[in-house]
Amino acid sequence: MPGHKFGQQLEGLPLLNLDATEATGLDNLYEAEGIIKDAMQYMSDFYGSYHTVFLTNGSTAGILTAILTVCKQDDKILVARNCHYSVWNALVLSGAKPVYITPKYVNNIIESIDPYDVEQAILMYPDIKAMILVSPTYEGIVSDISSIKKSLGDRILIVDEAHGAHLVLDKNFPQTSISQGSDIVIHSLHKTLPALTQSALIHICSNKVSYEDIIKNLKLTQTSSPSYLMMATMDYARAYLMSDxxxxxxxxxxxxxxxxxxxxxxxxxxxxxxxxxxxxxxxxxxxxxxxxxxxxxxxxxxxxxxxxxxxxxxxxxxxxxxxxxxxxxxxxxxxxxxxxxxELYQVDKELYTSEIPQEICTALSPRYTYYLESVWQDIENIEGCICAQNIMFYPPGIPLICIGEIFVEEHIKLIQKFSEKLKGIQIENGIIKILTV
The missing domain is CATH 3.90.1150.10 (Aspartate Aminotransferase, domain 1)
Structure with a gap:
């Protein structure tokens, strides 16, 4: 990433000339009625959504906006455990409470979400209001979105399809989540298409989600001066794909x-x-x-x-x-x-277990935990303590342990093993420090 591979497909564009603002004739993203409205409609037609809105703070802004639009304080939301860490930021902002569903792992590769597991979660927590999942995964594995949507009934389905903005291009790719009944879909154009980093889209895909509510919450999560440079390259990427x-x-x-x-x-x-x-x-x-x-x-x-x-x-x-x-x-x-x-040879290795713990011990909600006093502790002293911030593998941002959860022995062993690969910890003089409440 990014998908333009160091500007290969953007050569020749007058990029600096595109860096404008809400001057006369240049429209306004949050009250679009001119050229931005037209560009977003073209994008919506291209993907087959009800409405599409440009994002210039990346898919993160889309995830925050989607959850703020769908969930209120104390609402339950079904969260795939391999979601991007921005989901937990959205839980802090909205006050929604996560119910976790963990995808299967095969040889440390995250598999798809099983629709049966979704059904079981709904039976256990019938007051779940919405679900958010990642499809495709970082490795490219796609969930059966249409079956998951059926399992959810009339609940809202949000799909983080950040790595799937290109799926619409050819029948050799899996079907897009938009075409399978999702209510909100988020795309990172910059990941797989020729657009600038942070260029993304949020698609409204059903009449259960209001365009006005999306815009209202987008104003909370995105700059009041959205980049015309990004919006222009998104429009360019769409036109380029349609023409070539x-x-x-x-x-x-x-x-x-x-x-x-x-x-x-x-x-x-x-x-x-x-x-x-x-x-x-x-x-x-x-x-x-x-x-x-x-x-x-x-x-x-x-x-x-x-x-x-x-x-x-x-x-x-x-x-x-x-x-x-x-x-x-x-x-x-x-x-x-x-x-x-x-030049290689075969080696019989021990069966490798997942880098993501299967045991989840939730003590407090993300929002409640966020506002508590926190302290950095040596890792030897944290068993039984509550995690104050996500500790994650980055990229792609999948949590090893989430804010509000209790540290168990498995967490400690994995943090020690993969400390150089993790974000959300500190290492001082060789000693691993963890933020706890």
């Missing part, structure tokens, strides 16, 4: 070609799910049965081959391709992985 369908076809053809080659790897393994449940633009390479960890593979790719890695974990790496990647770049990536694979 040949490039999209060539990109998909090359993706399918290199994925077919990578399926032949002997020691490394390509994550390869059913097309309807997986985003093929993500190249996820599993190292589980090789003599490398994901961290080591990432180091080789970066140091020896000068290839940028999106993320690395003990068991796998994530590479993100976009429509901007040329055939030469995609072929080189494929050939490098094949070359590395030839």
């Amino acid at each position: 369908t040949d490039k999209i076809s060539l990109y998909i053809k090359k993706l399918l070609e290199i994925r077919n080659k990578l399926r032949q790897l002997k020691h490394l393994k390509l994550l390869d799910e059913k097309p309807c449940r997986y985003d093929i633009s993500k190249i996820v390479i599993i190292t589980e049965h090789s003599n490398l960890t994901g961290y080591q593979l990432a180091q080789i790719l970066e140091d020896k081959y000068n290839l940028g890695i999106e993320a690395a974990y003990n068991t796998h790496i994530i590479l993100i391709t976009t429509i901007v990647d040329c055939n030469l770049a995609l072929d080189r990536l494929c050939n490098v992985l094949i070359e590395i694979d030839l």
Whole structure:
């Protein structure tokens, strides 16, 4: 990321000339009735939503706005445990209380949300007002949104589809959440499309959500001076995608070609799910049965081959391709992985357990915890204490433990093991410090 790959598709645009403000004739995002209204309508038509609103504070602003619009103080919301940490910021702001649903983990890769688990959560907590989940996941795995929506009944479904703004481009990608009955969908255009960082969209996809309420809450979560530069590049990205369908076809053809080659790897393994449940633009390479960890593979790719890695974990790496990647770049990536694979050998490793604890002990709501006095403690002293802020793997921002939860032994072991990969902790003279209440 970003999807324009260091400006490749933005070359030649008069970017500084686009940095304007609400002058005469340039409209106003929060009271759109001119060119911004038209641009958002074009975007809505492109994605098939009821309404679409530009976001210039990223998908984070969309998540905050969506939850503030749907939930009030003490409302219950079903939260997928692998959500982005901005969800917990929204819970602090809204006062809503989370009911957690944990996706399955296979070899430390987060799987989709099971609609049956949603049904069971609703039976246990029938007063749940809404649900928020991530689809596609960071690794590209997509949930069955239409079945989840059926399980929810008339409750609001918010989908953080930040990594799926490109799914609308081709039938080889999974269906978008917009087309499967979601009520609110959030997209990060900058992740997979040629738009500037922080460029995002919030889509209203049903008559259960008011455009006026979205705008009202967006004013709370986003600057009063939204970037015209970002809005212009979002409009440009949409027009570019609609006009250059040949490039999209060539990109998909090359993706399918290199994925077919990578399926032949002997020691490394390509994550390869059913097309309807997986985003093929993500190249996820599993190292589980090789003599490398994901961290080591990432180091080789970066140091020896000068290839940028999106993320690395003990068991796998994530590479993100976009429509901007040329055939030469995609072929080189494929050939490098094949070359590395030839030098590896198979190793039988212990079955690796998830980096995300399965035990959840909630003591206080996120909002209540946020306003309590907090103190930094040595990690040896925190068992039984309440976490004062999310501790998370970043990227992508998935919490290991959430604000308001009780530390257990498993948390402590994982924090010690992955301290260099975590945000939300401090390390002073080799001693790990944790914020508790």
